[in-house]
Amino acid sequence: MTLVRERRHQQALKLSLPPPVPVAEFQHQIHLTALLPASGPDSPGIDNLSDLEKMAVLGHGTGGTVYKVLHKKTSSIYALKVLRFNQNTVSICRQAAREAEILKRVDSQYIIRCHAVFDNGFIETDNGGGDLCFVMEYMEGGSLHDVLRARQRLPEHVISGVARRVLEGLHYLHSMQIVHRDIKPSNLLVNDKGEVKIADFGVSHVVAGTREACHDSNMGTCAYMSPERFDPERWGGDNANGFAGDVWSLGVVVLECYVGHFPLIGPAQKPDWATLMCTICFGEMPEIPKTASPEFRSFIRWCLEKDWKKRGTVGELLGHAFVSRKC
Ligand SMILES: Nc1ncnc2c1ncn2[C@@H]1O[C@H](COP(=O)(O)OP(=O)(O)OP(=O)(O)O)[C@@H](O)[C@H]1O
Numbered sequence: 532m533t534l535v536r537e538r539r540h541q542q543a544l545k546l547s548l549p550p551p552v553p554v555a556e557f558q559h560q561i562h563l564t565a566l567l568p569a570s571g572p573d574s575p576g577i578d579n580l581s582d583l584e585k586m587a588v589l590g591h592g593t594g595g596t597v598y599k600v601l602h603k604k605t606s607s608i609y610a611l612k613v614l615r616f617n618q619n620t621v622s623i624c625r626q627a628a629r630e631a632e633i634l635k636r637v638d639s640q641y642i643i644r645c646h647a648v649f650d651n652g653f654i655e656t657d658n659g660g661g662d663l664c665f666v667m668e669y670m671e672g673g674s675l676h677d678v679l680r681a682r683q684r685l686p687e688h689v690i691s692g693v694a695r696r697v698l699e700g701l702h703y704l705h706s707m708q709i710v711h712r713d714i715k716p717s718n719l720l721v722n723d724k725g726e727v728k729i730a731d732f733g734v735s736h737v738v739a740g741t742r743e744a745c746h747d748s749n750m751g752t753c754a755y756m757s758p759e760r761f762d763p764e765r766w767g768g769d770n771a772n773g774f775a776g777d778v779w780s781l782g783v784v785v786l787e788c789y790v791g792h793f794p795l796i797g798p799a800q801k802p803d804w805a806t807l808m809c810t811i812c813f814g815e816m817p818e819i820p821k822t823a824s825p826e827f828r829s830f831i832r833w834c835l836e837k838d839w840k841k842r843g844t845v846g847e848l849l850g851h852a853f854v855s856r857k858c
Pocket residue numbers: 589590591592593594595596597610612643667668669670671673674677717718720730731733
């Protein structure tokens with residue numbers, strides 16, 4: 532227990548918000564995002580925020596709201612993510628700047644497309660606050676979290692398809708040295724064809740060959756965090772490149788789809804920090820229901836290997852029978 536308390540103390544430090552940055556630096560970050568081209572290469576020509584009409588709220592996330600919007604000129608539907616911040620919400624600003632920076636570089640059928648980014652008068656307002664707006668591909672099916680809430684569990688062949696697409700998306704990101712760091716059901720979106728795409732780069736990190744990547748204090752959701760991110764000292768996280776952490780998170784998501792609840796703790800247990808810490812870093816491999824096929828069991832075991840060096844890589848897992856078989 533002493534160990535847990537000690538580690539809890541360390542972790543609390545790691546999970547705290549980044550220290551405030553001077554206003555000048557803060558404004559510089561926002562100017563960077565404002566420099567983003569308003570539209571991407573296959574842009575549908577969204578060059579003005581006022582051309583978008585809000586139709587409904589799709590959901591709320593950390594520091595922002597996502598709307599379903601109509602582009603009046605083309606009658607096309609998009610999702611508009613509006614991140615609102617002021618000088619007291621520096622962490623959200625940083626998240627936004629990271630997201631915008633990463634989105635600029637991403638072009639894959641497995642990743643949510645971002646059509647335009649607008650800086651909505653950030654600097655001009657009295658309190659230095661403002662909005663950063665991302666015009667994104669609209670995903671009619673909502674998130675995998677929404678799907679699981681409605682359907683509880685998914686059959687294996689559907690999970691296999693989800694896993695394959697997320698692996699393809701991660702393969703693309705990792706090839707660009709981008710670690711997602713927040714793979715979880717609410718960040719996997721589904722379109723009307725049932726295709727899953729990776730969204731939300733708020734805590735993503737470009738590795739760029741630096742060990743800093745694993746020490747960034749603005750961590751993703753704890754519940755899906757790998758042992759080496761949760762407890763770098765014990766699990767050799769200082770030497771991990773971060774890619775293996777995305778694989779762990781995928782393993783948790785995939786098992787969650789099968790059992791119908793967050794799989795690392797019991798359905799009645801509260802997912803507080805200490806419980807998650809004990810389970811992720813010290814607990815046994817979660818039980819995989821006997822109804823699962825041998826391929827599925829082996830896939831999960833490879834993703835949820837606590838030692839990140841023994842965990843399957845995205846490339847290896849793409850060749851695994853669970854995702855490569857034709858169902
Ligand atoms: N492109 C999109 N198309 C359709 N719905 C979306 C889209 N993007 C987000 N949503 C919906 O809006 C919700 C909020 O998304 P957002 O990215 O702001 O936060 P989150 O990922 O749920 O949470 P957090 O920010 O805390 O990680 C999602 O859970 C999803 O239901």
